[in-house]
Amino acid sequence: MPNERKMQIQIKKEDDSMRRYVIFILVIFSLFMSGCFENIISEVRYESTPISLEYKISYGYYINSSGKGDFNVNYTCFVPQPINGYISNLSVIGNYSYNDLKIGSNRIITWSFDENGRKNIKIGIEVSVKTNAFLVDLDSTKYLDIKNISMDIKRKYCRDQSIENKTLIQPSDLEIKNLAYSLKISDNAFEVAKSIFEWLKENTNYVYHPQQSLPQSAKETLNLKSGDCDDLSILYISLCRAVGIPSRLVRGYLIEEKNGKYIATPHAWAEIYVGFGKDGWIPVECAGISKDIEAEVHQNFGIEDAFHLRLFVDNGTNESLALSSRGVRVRYEEGLKIEMKPFVEVSDVSIGNYGSLVVRKDGRRFYS
The missing domain is CATH 1.20.890 (cAMP-dependent Protein Kinase, Chain A)
Structure with a gap:
């Protein structure tokens, strides 16, 4: 039993x-x-990250003078314009008169005033920001062919651009044009822009060089195969423009957490016009340092995460590009000593939501 x-x-x-x-x-x-x-x-899933943020940011300049004499201050400060979010509680720092202007899509606060003798000046803005990650699918069928993009947009965003007699964006350069056309795998603007982005990631390196007053030209970056965020973005914009894809420079801040504290670092990236996205434009982060090209495409092509804060979007003119690099200017008499120092402070950071980036084989891309 x-x-x-x-x-x-x-x-x-x-x-x-x-x-x-x-x-x-x-x-x-x-x-x-x-x-x-x-x-x-058939999907790739990346680790969870904040996809919505709220914080307060203040930035501008300290201007300290000593000695005797008169001086004049001119400063242009860009107001944040999140691609997927909004700002509130904007306040101007300092007791000087200012102008609140709109130039293209950019809102700016400008100062022009006279002072004399010993002064300790702080001017800038403080604003609350709510921002959410922005992304588009990688399915190229949603996007325009290059030949179908408006000629008005092409004329505006497919030409050379200069600052202080130095041509930075150079789609007309023969070497840049030949390279761009060698990467033109179809007539679809999204596919070609992605092909150029993959070349950029495979053939250039990010190198930080704070001492330079102006960015490298596209040709300089092409020859060096290296540059910082401005340089790599300018080369990418030049290559896209060379094959007829409207492209433009975006400047702002990259919000980062370091040693338990949030900081804002000046940053630049690109936008390309493909007929879909934010008014037809999609963002491209050109300064990623990963050598995993697929991951770079997934996470930096057609995505602007919640840590990017845009302040300036180029309108295609030399004047616009120069304005983005102007900063503060002080003219002063002999006998005065002037010290200028930028400041930027991030506070009251609150993370709204976390999400994992998911990329499907069919090109769908979303956070879950």
């Missing part, structure tokens, strides 16, 4: 195991037939 009972228990265990196995196979089969299983195995 004991042996018979052991045998019955063993048979029951085997029956239970077989039943679970059959149920498992049926579940897998159902998932496969419904398409869910295919989605599971």
Whole structure:
């Protein structure tokens, strides 16, 4: 009897195991037939990250003078314009008169005033920001062919641009044009821009050089195969413009957490016109340092995360590009000593939501 009972228990265990196995196979089969299983195995999922932020940011300049004499201050300060969010509670720092202007899509606060002798001046703005991650799908069928992009937009955003007699954006340069056309894999603006982005990631390196007063030209960066965020963005813009894809420079801040504290670092990236996205434009982060090209495309092409805060968007003219680099200017008499120092402070940071970037095989891209 004991042996018979052991045998019955063993048979029951085997029956239970077989039943679970059959149920498992049926579940897998159902998932496969419904398409869910295919989605599971054909997607890339990245680690969770904040996708919405709220914070307060203040920035501007300290201007300290010593000695005797008169001086004049001119300063242009750009107001934040989140691609997917809004600002509130804007206040102007300092007791000097100012102008609140709109130039293109950019809102600016400008100062022009006279002072004399010893002064400790602080001017700038403080504003509350709510921003959310922005992204578009990687399915190229949603985007325009280059030949179908408006000629008005092309004329505005496919030409050379200069600052202080130095041509920075150079789509007309023969070497840049030849390279760009060698990367033109189709007439679809999104596909070609992605091909150029992949070349940029494979053939250039990010190098920080704070001492330079002006960015490198596109040709300089092409020859060096390296540059900072401005330089790499300018080269990318030049290559896109060379094949007829309207492109423009964006400047702002990159919000980062370091040693338990949030800071804002001046940053630059690009936008390209492909007929879909934010009024037809999509962002491109050109200064990523990963050598995983697929990950760079997934995370930096057609995405602007919640840590990017745009202040300035170029309108295609030399005047616009020069304005973005102007900063503060002080003219002063002999006998005065002037010290200028930028400041930027981030406070009251609140993370709204976290999400994992998911990229499907069919090009769909979303946070979950």
